[in-house]
Amino acid sequence: xxQHLSPPATGCRxxxxxxxxxxxxxxxxxxxxxxxxxxxxxxFFLVVGSRTCAHLLQSAAGVMIFAEPRFATAILEESDLAGxxxxxxxxxxxxxELLARRPDIRQLFLVGSCPSEVIKLDLGxxxxxxTMQHAPKVRVLNYSGSGIETTFTEGExxxxxxxxxxxxxxxxxxxxxxxxxxxxxxxxxxxLLDGLGIGPVRLLPARHIDTETAVGPNTVFALVQPxxxxxxxxxxxxxxxxxxxxxxxxDEGTTAWLAAIAREFGVSDETFRAxxxxxxxxxxxxxxxxxxxxxxxxxxxxxxxxxxxxxxRFLARECGxxxxxxxxxxxxDALHGPDLDLLPSGPTISEGQDVDKQxxxxxxxxxxxxxxxxxxxxxxxxxxxSTKWAIxxxxxxxxxxxxxxxxxxxxxxxxxRRAVLEAAV
Amino acid sequence: MKLTVWTYEGPPHVGAMRVATAxxxxxxxxxxxxxxxxADLLFTMIERRDHRPPVTYTTFQARDLGAxxxxxxxxxxQDAYDRFQPEAIIxxxxxxxxxxxxxxxxxxETMGLPIPVIALDLPSYQRKENFGADETxxxxxxxxxxxxxxxxxxxxxxxxxxxxxxxxxxDVAEITNLLYEMGIEVNVAAPxxxxxxxxxxxxxxxxxVLLYPExxxxxxxxxxxxxxxxxxxxxxxxxxxTRDFIAEIRALSGSTATLDTNPLRQTWWTRSVDxxxxxxxxxxxxxxxxxxxxxxxxxxxxxxxxxxxxGCYNREYARPVRAMAKDMGxxxxxxxxxxxxxxxxxxxxxxxxxxxxxxxxxxKRLGIPCAVISAPVHVQDFPARYSPQMGFxxxxxxxxxxxxxxxxxxxxxxxxxxREDFEFHDAAGPSHHGGHAPxxxxxxxxxxxxxxxxxxxxxxxxxxxxxxxxxxxxxxxxKARRNTEAFASGRGLSEISVDTLYEAxxxxxx
Numbered sequence: 001x002x003q004h005l006s007p008p009a010t011g012c013r014x015x016x017x018x019x020x021x022x023x024x025x026x027x028x029x030x031x032x033x034x035x036x037x038x039x040x041x042x043x044f045f046l047v048v049g050s051r052t053c054a055h056l057l058q059s060a061a062g063v064m065i066f067a068e069p070r071f072a073t074a075i076l077e078e079s080d081l082a083g084x085x086x087x088x089x090x091x092x093x094x095x096x097e098l099l100a101r102r103p104d105i106r107q108l109f110l111v112g113s114c115p116s117e118v119i120k121l122d123l124g125x126x127x128x129x130x131t132m133q134h135a136p137k138v139r140v141l142n143y144s145g146s147g148i149e150t151t152f153t154e155g156e157x158x159x160x161x162x163x164x165x166x167x168x169x170x171x172x173x174x175x176x177x178x179x180x181x182x183x184x185x186x187x188x189x190x191x192l193l194d195g196l197g198i199g200p201v202r203l204l205p206a207r208h209i210d211t212e213t214a215v216g217p218n219t220v221f222a223l224v225q226p227x228x229x230x231x232x233x234x235x236x237x238x239x240x241x242x243x244x245x246x247x248x249x250x251d252e253g254t255t256a257w258l259a260a261i262a263r264e265f266g267v268s269d270e271t272f273r274a275x276x277x278x279x280x281x282x283x284x285x286x287x288x289x290x291x292x293x294x295x296x297x298x299x300x301x302x303x304x305x306x307x308x309x310x311x312x313r314f315l316a317r318e319c320g321x322x323x324x325x326x327x328x329x330x331x332x333d334a335l336h337g338p339d340l341d342l343l344p345s346g347p348t349i350s351e352g353q354d355v356d357k358q359x360x361x362x363x364x365x366x367x368x369x370x371x372x373x374x375x376x377x378x379x380x381x382x383x384x385x386s387t388k389w390a391i392x393x394x395x396x397x398x399x400x401x402x403x404x405x406x407x408x409x410x411x412x413x414x415x416x417r418r419a420v421l422e423a424a425v
Numbered sequence: 426m427k428l429t430v431w432t433y434e435g436p437p438h439v440g441a442m443r444v445a446t447a448x449x450x451x452x453x454x455x456x457x458x459x460x461x462x463x464a465d466l467l468f469t470m471i472e473r474r475d476h477r478p479p480v481t482y483t484t485f486q487a488r489d490l491g492a493x494x495x496x497x498x499x500x501x502x503q504d505a506y507d508r509f510q511p512e513a514i515i516x517x518x519x520x521x522x523x524x525x526x527x528x529x530x531x532x533x534e535t536m537g538l539p540i541p542v543i544a545l546d547l548p549s550y551q552r553k554e555n556f557g558a559d560e561t562x563x564x565x566x567x568x569x570x571x572x573x574x575x576x577x578x579x580x581x582x583x584x585x586x587x588x589x590x591x592x593x594x595x596d597v598a599e600i601t602n603l604l605y606e607m608g609i610e611v612n613v614a615a616p617x618x619x620x621x622x623x624x625x626x627x628x629x630x631x632x633x634v635l636l637y638p639e640x641x642x643x644x645x646x647x648x649x650x651x652x653x654x655x656x657x658x659x660x661x662x663x664x665x666x667t668r669d670f671i672a673e674i675r676a677l678s679g680s681t682a683t684l685d686t687n688p689l690r691q692t693w694w695t696r697s698v699d700x701x702x703x704x705x706x707x708x709x710x711x712x713x714x715x716x717x718x719x720x721x722x723x724x725x726x727x728x729x730x731x732x733x734x735x736g737c738y739n740r741e742y743a744r745p746v747r748a749m750a751k752d753m754g755x756x757x758x759x760x761x762x763x764x765x766x767x768x769x770x771x772x773x774x775x776x777x778x779x780x781x782x783x784x785x786x787x788x789k790r791l792g793i794p795c796a797v798i799s800a801p802v803h804v805q806d807f808p809a810r811y812s813p814q815m816g817f818x819x820x821x822x823x824x825x826x827x828x829x830x831x832x833x834x835x836x837x838x839x840x841x842x843x844r845e846d847f848e849f850h851d852a853a854g855p856s857h858h859g860g861h862a863p864x865x866x867x868x869x870x871x872x873x874x875x876x877x878x879x880x881x882x883x884x885x886x887x888x889x890x891x892x893x894x895x896x897x898x899x900x901x902x903x904k905a906r907r908n909t910e911a912f913a914s915g916r917g918l919s920e921i922s923v924d925t926l927y928e929a930x931x932x933x934x935x
Contacts, residue, residue, distance in 0.1 A: 022484075022504075023462075023481060023482055023483070023484050023501065024459050024462070024484045025462045025465070026459060026460065026462065027460055027463055028458070028459060028460025028461075028463075029460075030460070031463075048426075050436065050520035050521070050549060050550065051429075051432060051434075051435065051436040051520065051549065051553065052435070052436040052438075052439075052461065052519060052520050052521075052549070054429045054430075054432050055432055055435040055436060055439065055464075056460070056461075056463045058430075058431060058432060059463055059464075059466065059467060060463065063786075065430060065431055066431075066783075066786040069430065071430075072428055072429060072430045073428075073429050073430075074426040074427070074428055074429075075426065075427045075428075075429050076426060076550060077426065077427060077550055077551075078548075078550045078551055080426055081524070081550060087426075090426040091426065093426075094426050094428055097428065098428060114458045114460070114520075114521035115520055115521050115524060117487070118490070118521055118524045118525060119524060146458070146460075146487075147458040147459040147460025147461065147484075147486075147521075148458045148459065148485065148486050148487040148489075148490065148521070149486070149487045151459065151460075356504070356508060373466070374465075374466035374469060374470050375462055375463075375465030375466045375469055375477065376469075376477065377469065378469040378470065378473060378474065378475055379469060379474075379475060379476050379477045381475075382475030382476065
């Protein structure tokens with residue numbers, strides 16, 4: 001377990017990336033709605049799509065679907081496909097009906113899907129029209145969560161990027177933290193930043209539309225999620241400056257992330273140490289327990305959420321694991337670079353997917369632990385491989401110091417379980 | 426456009442996946458965008474399958490659209506053939522691919538693969554999952570089943586069991602055993618467990634057993650027309666239906682073998698005195714047409730319940746469901762909108778709901794016990810233990826399922842006897858049932874000073890009457906309140922006194 005922030009002799013930044021195309025066993029961006037709507041408490045997500053889209057949301061949302069969630073699908077029917085004008089009138093009717101039933105809604109996202117993109121239904125124009133119609137109470141925005149354009153967590157990226165152009169302008173030198181985090185984690189982060197004397201901190205997404213999130217040429221932003229490429233570009237377009245840093249997973253990632261911000265805002269080393277010392281010790285202690293199971297084990301990542309590179313870095317450096325392959329749906333140098341620098345060289349870094357070929361590589365490597373989606377997990381378990389299903393890493397609080405032990409625990413549990421069950425045979 | 430949160434059925438290509446995943450040696454090449462692979466997890470997680478569904482997706486992306494999605498499809502098809510070496514391939518499009526009009530069937534046929542290629546035409550914007558399964562199975566049978574000589578011994582095919590089917594695994598086992606006892610062999614059970622070469626020899630059977638009309642009726646009709654194989658019309662869920670089914674099989678096969686009915690316990694269990702309290706329990710039934718109708722017959726004729734609502738979400742079976750509801754003096758509820766179902770349940774105020782996963786949640790919300798009798802279902806309804814719905818063991822399973830959420834006789838008796846007792850008061854609820862869990866709202870109401878009277882709609886409940894009403898056990902109180910109000914307004918009364926309450930009770934006494 002490393003306690004210093006020294007990069008390895010050779011990192012993975014210059015490792016040639018294996019780029020693959022073929023069948024991709026991944027979710028589409030619509031899935032992002034499931035956690036985004038929990039975060040933005042006055043927002044409603046209306047997917048304009050097919051029965052398949054509704055079925056996907058239902059399958060991904062599990063029991064959440066029964067709790068009056070703030071999302072729904074306007075299912076396209078045969079008649080909507082016939083003429084486009086008709087579809088716009090239908091959409092207006094559906095939205096009016098929806099807003100009348102849910103008067104608490106302040107932001108409405110029209111979320112594009114594969115079918116709506118293919119029939120070229122102009123949801124951007126619809127959003128403008130509906131904003132005028134329902135102003136000032138409701139702001140209507142549009143983004144695409146379609147499978148043809150977005151993979152899983154990229155749905156959050158597309159959503160946040162759609163909000164950037166309409167954020168108020170500010171000239172204040174403020175820190176903007178970008179990426180949806182569970183409330184409990186967000187509060188811990190704000191407390192740490194507050195301890196460092198940094199504030200006010202603005203958040204994107206904020207919990208409510210009225211919260212003062214603004215952006216301008218003096219804004220400095222840090223990302224807490226590695227899948228925010230479009231949002232990064234949109235913020236840069238508005239003149240904001242990105243603080244490159246490893247992502248805040250584990251003791252080391254969190255410390256490096258905070259250090260990048262502290263440097264930017266001129267926080268003294270002394271203050272930094274004082275604020276981070278106790279939580280760092282706690283994090284290391286918690287990780288130490290779980291990493292007993294993980295130490296010396298090999299790990300294989302199928303692409304899913306773009307969290308793979310920072311998580312591989314955490315597992316390699318803080319839990320003593322050996323990554324064999326780290327697959328990511330997309331690799332963005334400005335975002336993933338700092339983590340690639342810290343990831344010890346050795347693993348194959350792959351971008352995109354040809355699932356059958358990747359399965360062949362995985363079977364040949366026989367990793368101790370495989371991180372993959374739910375469609376692959378049980379089939380691989382049946383072949384004798386231990387798996388950790390990736391979607392849980394997106395829903396569970398895993399960022400920053402206090403969650404570092406839980407994060408390591410998520411990976412240790414499948415290995416412990418296998419050991420228990422095999423010992424009993 | 427239709428605003429939807431919950432859907433009872435997936436799109437039709439999920440139905441096709443259910444058939445492909447049920448079979449062996451068959452591969453499905455699906456022209457679909459990135460993301461549609463989500464459906465794999467229904468099979469690997471809900472049904473806990475230990476292998477990936479035999480489906481190859483083209484997973485096209487936006488950048489492919491301007492270029493050659495047809496080429497992408499051909500490549501995927503060739504790769505799937507080379508890698509999996511299936512006996513036959515089915516090809517089709519998901520909802521998005523339907524819009525880009527690449528014609529997977531035509532493309533695959535020109536590739537010259539040395540195996541049968543079956544094109545599926547599944548209209549995603551009109552039809553749903555069950556249709557997808559029914560049509561896919563029909564197309565497979567139509568393309569692959571060959572004329573052949575009848576088997577020497579009397580044999581039949583079992584039609585309609587699929588992957589992700591509610592209790593299909595154990596129903597097939599139960600009915601196979603029942604037929605074996607009657608001296609009849611199962612020639613082919615399909616789609617579940619069959620290979621394309623099994624499908625080819627379906628014509629050798631003497632007749633067909635249609636287990637699930639939703640997913641096997643088109644194939645059954647085709648086999649009847651092409652090979653002259655009659656098919657069974659009764660679905661053997663419940664004791665009565667199983668007996669009718671046996672009679673139907675005897676007529677089709679000439680079997681006179683005697684059957685061992687010792688393991689059938691349901692008939693005695695329903696006659697034992699503890700079941701007396703089940704008499705007249707008001708139940709609301711919703712699900713797919715087949716399971717809803719079977720459950721209604723069991724509820725009324727075998728359990729002695731009163732059916733107060735009956736409906737289905739699959740329009741294909743609206744007609745028989747309507748007929749059965751009419752026979753029970755009800756109007757059938759045919760809808761795929763769960764909000765409508767919730768409203769109907771609220772209006773009917775049943776003491777129990779028999780339905781799908783969705784009705785289970787409606788029941789939880791309304792505090793009404795619920796048992797699951799139909800898909801869609803969650804992972805807990807793909808159990809490890811043997812739990813068929815069909816045949817005599819199915820009847821035993823069903824009895825347990827239906828009575829479990831209810832208060833049983835002795836317990837209900839005790840609740841009446843000791844309703845003022847601290848352990849048996851309103852909020853305590855019975856020991857082990859979620860549906861009767863204490864209701865916090867009622868508990869918090871007691872300490873506040875009670876109003877002089879309570880107004881519900883046009884009728885006013887006088888204080889004494891309201892208090893008397895509270896003495897009635899909470900699980901029948903809703904019915905008592907509704908009946909009394911109906912009684913009062915029927916007589917033009919604007920107030921309800923204790924007398925009115927008991928007048929109404931006498932009026933509605935069974």
